[in-house]
Amino acid sequence: MTDTEFLERFAQSRSRGIEDLLRQYSPLLRYVIGGVLRDPQDAEDCFSEVSLALWQKLDSFDPEKGSLSAWLTAIARNAALNHLKARLRREKRQPEEPPEVLTPEQEVLRWERAEQLRDTVAKLPDLDRKIFYRRYYYLQPVSQIAAELGLSQRAVEGRLYRLRNRLRQELGGDDT
């Protein structure tokens, strides 16, 4: 089923649309969430959250901006990351952080740094870029990256080490 067909189905019947979408994309969602959250219970909780979020957010999906799978990946990844952060805070007994409010100057600075990071990542060799996104966007463990790319764990660790040093140099260290 294509993205447009999903949206049409969703427009006709929200429950049938979501049901079809989850049937087709639940392996993708579980894969993205599973990379971030290693605990199966956490991953299952997060998957339920994402399913609920989809029910609410699917209207906002614009097929012209990208594919449904990319959109679902971003939603699942961000939800899993938030889930992980919340869990780590709970473990350290830290209070929930208030939402960050940036001044216009800080906003411009952050945008500039994001652009700098985008440019640096774009210049990386293909394999390094794949490893970078898997590690820092999908937050996958080294063992998973190595297995899925057919590399040894040591090879991935070595590449990540060099990659971090390069990014640290080009982006200006921990201040990024």
Place this chain on the structure above:
Amino acid sequence: MTQWDDFDCTLATALSELPPSEETVRDVTPWRTAMDQIILGLCLTCFTLNGWYLQYILPAVGSLLIYFGFRTLRQSNCWFRRAWYISTCKVILLYISMVLDATPFADAIPIGWMVPSIAMTFALFLCFHLGLTQAAREVDQTPQRRPALWATVWYAVLVLMALFVPDIRWLGVIPSLVAFVCIIRSMLYVKEELENWGYAVRAAPVKIGCGWFSALYLASLLLAVLLTAAASNHIAMPSCEQVFDSSETAAIQVKLQGLGFPEDLLDRLPDEELLRLEDAYYCSVHRDGGEAEAGSKKGVKAIRFDTVYVQTAPHTIRVYEFFNFQEDILRSNFRTMTMLEPTRSAQVSDITGGLTWTMNGTAYRSQLPISRQAYESMFFGSSTLSSAIFSYPFFSEDRAGYMAYTSYEEDDVNLTCSVLRAYLTTYRNFYPYGKLTTDTFQTDWYAQSYSTFVFFRES
């Protein structure tokens, strides 16, 4: 993430606002790398391109790719694991058969070894199909097109065509191309299928990465093939130290020199050969290839011929065809063939031959192994000629040799002639191991001498 430092956390957070491109999202799957390897590997192994050694390179690369693909998927289900076992066997079998192709047994191998190889490819396609079906079933999905099964069917068509229409020519090229395109299409459908449910596949860890594994496998295979080819193409000659100035034959040597037999050529002959010339009374010498030295450019430059006719009776001559290599060319370390072509009307007997060379200042000699070989001539049809196949030892110098025969002319002829051909192996015959070609159109390393002799009637 708990072991990450601030820099890692900052990168991960910054990427929330920099989602990866569509291409990256499509690439990040547990199956894409493995499936790409399997699909490309299967495509490379189910057809053969002859030329530039592609018939060896493509299956070697293809088998490795299939092995890597199934190695990644081996923990997903039992069918993928079985496919991994088969692909391992295929990689090992291919390694052995490619090394064996460098040996003289090369001609005997292919037909026998094709059967397990074809059976394994079939089993691979089937295990691939069953593995995909089971992986889909595990996430409550049903494969729509069964592409791997269709690929098996098309592979069967290719095999049947190869078996029953081996001399396929142009008429058969179209159906086999169609079958091959169908296999590729089926394989591409596999990827489409996996876009839906392939994320359920689990990748298994590996200890040696694909790059290192490929480098080790291919480098060791290349080394094994080169060493085996060098060993198969080099013939070890039993040798002994050369003895000069033998008291037994000193008188004969003096007599022959008196008849005009060149001293440098006499030195190449062993005592038993000199004893045959006890009754010599006439000698005719043809240096530098006789009347017509011919051959390829490289062959003529590399080999020099000298012919000596020694008459021992009114109707009997002993013919010596000497040859020596102008340079210590690498090729003469490998199979070299010399072939005698005496006058057809003559009765030829006592065919002998020998090699001489020096190493570290010491002169050595070896006897030539003479055999009879069928020979096709463009002008005279087929005939059986005496030939010898030999190699010079590595690092030897002053490489020379001779072939000799006794020719008896029953009739009262006045003129006879003699030809010696020399062929060096071409690199094409190194791998796969092939017979030394006597077809002068196929080798750029051959040379021959031609000389005539007028009988001297008074003894």
